[in-house]
Amino acid sequence: MKENKIGSYQFVAEPFHVDFNGKLTLGVLGNHLLNSAGFHSSERGFGIADLNEEQYTWVLSRLAIELDDMPNQYEKFTVDTWVENVYRLFTDRNFALINKDGETIGYARSVWAMISMSTRKPADLLNMHGGSITDYISDRPCPIEKPSRIKVSSSEVASLMTARYSDIDINGHVNSVRYIEHILDLFPIEYYKVMHIQRFEIAYITESHYGDQLRFYKENGEREGEYNVEIRKNNDDIVCRSKIIFI
Amino acid sequence: MKENKIGSYQFVAEPFHVDFNGKLTLGVLGNHLLNSAGFHSSERGFGIADLNEEQYTWVLSRLAIELDDMPNQYEKFTVDTWVENVYRLFTDRNFALINKDGETIGYARSVWAMISMSTRKPADLLNMHGGSITDYISDRPCPIEKPSRIKVSSSEVASLMTARYSDIDINGHVNSVRYIEHILDLFPIEYYKVMHIQRFEIAYITESHYGDQLRFYKENGEREGEYNVEIRKNNDDIVCRSKIIFI
Numbered sequence: 202m203k204e205n206k207i208g209s210y211q212f213v214a215e216p217f218h219v220d221f222n223g224k225l226t227l228g229v230l231g232n233h234l235l236n237s238a239g240f241h242s243s244e245r246g247f248g249i250a251d252l253n254e255e256q257y258t259w260v261l262s263r264l265a266i267e268l269d270d271m272p273n274q275y276e277k278f279t280v281d282t283w284v285e286n287v288y289r290l291f292t293d294r295n296f297a298l299i300n301k302d303g304e305t306i307g308y309a310r311s312v313w314a315m316i317s318m319s320t321r322k323p324a325d326l327l328n329m330h331g332g333s334i335t336d337y338i339s340d341r342p343c344p345i346e347k348p349s350r351i352k353v354s355s356s357e358v359a360s361l362m363t364a365r366y367s368d369i370d371i372n373g374h375v376n377s378v379r380y381i382e383h384i385l386d387l388f389p390i391e392y393y394k395v396m397h398i399q400r401f402e403i404a405y406i407t408e409s410h411y412g413d414q415l416r417f418y419k420e421n422g423e424r425e426g427e428y429n430v431e432i433r434k435n436n437d438d439i440v441c442r443s444k445i446i447f448i
Numbered sequence: 449m450k451e452n453k454i455g456s457y458q459f460v461a462e463p464f465h466v467d468f469n470g471k472l473t474l475g476v477l478g479n480h481l482l483n484s485a486g487f488h489s490s491e492r493g494f495g496i497a498d499l500n501e502e503q504y505t506w507v508l509s510r511l512a513i514e515l516d517d518m519p520n521q522y523e524k525f526t527v528d529t530w531v532e533n534v535y536r537l538f539t540d541r542n543f544a545l546i547n548k549d550g551e552t553i554g555y556a557r558s559v560w561a562m563i564s565m566s567t568r569k570p571a572d573l574l575n576m577h578g579g580s581i582t583d584y585i586s587d588r589p590c591p592i593e594k595p596s597r598i599k600v601s602s603s604e605v606a607s608l609m610t611a612r613y614s615d616i617d618i619n620g621h622v623n624s625v626r627y628i629e630h631i632l633d634l635f636p637i638e639y640y641k642v643m644h645i646q647r648f649e650i651a652y653i654t655e656s657h658y659g660d661q662l663r664f665y666k667e668n669g670e671r672e673g674e675y676n677v678e679i680r681k682n683n684d685d686i687v688c689r690s691k692i693i694f695i
Contacts, residue, residue, distance in 0.1 A: 216486065216618065217479050217625045221658075223618045232464050239463065274618055365633040366640060371463070371470045371521055378464045386612035390658045393613060411468075411637045 206339040207283045208241030214272040220393065224271040225278075227401055228382040234296050234309055235261065235377065237280040241294075247334050256318045257329070261311060261377055262291065263348040265402040268298070268307040276301045283339035290314055290323045292334065295343035308345045348402050351442040353431035359419040360387055364411055374408040375415075375440075384430050384443050387419050396426065396447040403443045409434050422446070453586040454530045455488030461519040467640065471518040472525075474648055475629040481543050481556055482508065482624065484527040488541075494581050503565045504576070508558060508624055509538065510595040512649040515545070515554040523548045530586035537561055537570045539581065542590035555592045595649050598689040600678035606666040607634055611658055621655040622662075622687075631677050631690050634666050643673065643694040650690045656681050669693070 210233075218229040242248040242259070272278040279299040286293040291312050298307035315324040326334060362383065370376035381403060409415060409432075418431045426447040432440040457480075465476040489495040489506070519525040526546040533540040538559050545554035562571040573581060609630065617623035628650060656662060656679075665678045673694040679687040 215479070215483055217482065217623050219618055220613065221616045221618060221620050226614065228614065232462070235464065236462055366467065366635065366637050367473065367475065367629045367633050369468045369637065371466055371468060373468050376464050382614045386614050388613065390613050390616065 205245075206337050207281055207341060208237060208244065209279055209281050210237045210240055211277060211279050213277050214274050216274055219274045221390065222393065223274045224397075225273075226382075227266065227271075227385060227398060228378050230266065230271070230298070231264065231381045232378045233280055234264070234266075234282070234311070237282045237296065238294055238311065238313075241282045245334075245337055247330060257315050257324050258318050258372075260314050260316050261405055262314055263312040263402070263404045264309065264377075265311075265345065265348045265400065266307060266309040267345040267400045268398060270300065270306040271397075272300055272306075281341075283341050284334065284337050285310075285339065285343065287326050287332075287335045287338060289325050289327050292326055295341070297343070308343050310343060310345060310347060312348065345400075348404060349444065351402065351404060351429050351431075351444050353418050353420055353429045353442060355418040355420040355431075357418065358416050359430075360417040362415050362417075364409055364413045364415060366411070369411050372408075373410060375410070375413070377403075377405060380405075380432065380441055380443075383415070383417070384432075384445070387417055387430060388428075388445070388447075392447055398445060399426075399448040400446040401443070402445075403441055405441050406439045407434070409440045415440060452492075453584050454528055454588060455484060455491065457484045457487055457527050457529075458524060459527065460524050461521050463521055466521045468637065469640065470521045471644075472520075473629075474513065474515075474518075474632060474645060475625050477513070477518070477545070478511065478628045479625045480527055481511070481513075481529070481558070484529045484543065485541055485558065485560075488529045492581075492584055494577060504562050504571055505565055505619075507561050507563050508652055509561055510559040510649070510651045511556065511624075512558075512592065512595045512647065513554060513556040514592040514647045515645060517547065517553040518644075519547055519553075528588075530588055531581065531584045532557075532586065532590065534573050534579075534582045534585060536572050536574050539573055542588070544590070555590050557590060557592060557594060559595065592647075595651060596691065598649065598651060598676050598678075598691050600665050600667055600676045600689060602665040602667040602678075604665065605663050606677075607664040609662050609664075611656055611660045611662060613658070616658050620657060622657070622660070624650075624652060627652075627679065627688055627690075630662070630664070631679075631692070634664055634677060635675075635692070635694075639694055645692060646673075646695040647693040648690070649692075650688055652688050653686045654681075656687045662687060
């Protein structure tokens, strides 16, 4: 039964998915985490494909990733994923990143809601499919902090971009992985030469669409190497907030 | 023997790899083609991993893709790849894209050189590994035109960007797939709503690096729906040229 609660998926660090250090990029890792979440939930009957037929879809609300290392180019790695909690409107899904030698080199936490595609209103997870998702709750530990509250008060635009064709997903929104890449691009390459990202958090707040002007605000956090980022669009609608900790 | 000449690799169209139409993006297809080339050559002993030990690497010079269709989200598809010709300084490698029903929905042609990583000079392919690459030449047809000569004379900048962290690969260059994405982003999403890309060509001329200012020039080609693009950097060095045909 424990086997069935945890999904385990193998990947390889492809050449165009590593950075100049030859390490898997965080954006690509994010993509693999979200795919693993999709595989895990579909295989258990509460994935997007099942939900779509009923006009419901999963929406990622928060993601926090902590890393000791990243796979190198051409190395195989594994993403484990499991459900930690199910509430009425949210579920907590965790991840472990395991390198080619079987060592756990990172963990991630995510928070998801399920919404109706017609009304955009959240669904009651405890009543979906008779609450069957709760059968898969696992007590496997995830020893990293939960996503935090991120505050950004800066009014100085650090970067500006317009959402283009390649940013847009099948729902017509800027895709969740692209935000990660755009946020990482706020930092000069010198940072990545001498440091690595120890923790990355992102909270998705409002969807953005093709043609939206996205403004990126960045400020120092409490600790050395900690940065808070906010993306705003149009009339100061907040699109997402992110915290990046380099060490 | 024919089996061994052609490499065949399976993929699936992941959610963050499809566009707003739910079709695999051309950038992601390009990534899969280049990965398939890597798998095919490594499995036969003339891949990057083998070459690196001898300080040689493959460099993609040209890529031309023609498409009738693209895989839809979650669909499996196959990339076949084989070597068509080997010359002293270049090799022609072709590809077929096969959908979940086994129908060929596209073809691609590519031209590669092998260079020394220390001197950046091209290697003699017919003398590498005793010319063993020629053992894999296949006569499977690839019924699309070879890459053409692309000319762009415009001096009006269509788009401007600075190469950032996420653009850079393990060699310190802007990666080949990123150029494709940046070029596709020159076209408004309305194009992709009413048309699709029937042919896409790119010729890689000079490498660009972190911090380079890339200027994109775009002009109409000879036919309706045909566009020629040139990317230039710094003192008018030409980075790459591309031709895009929408139908």
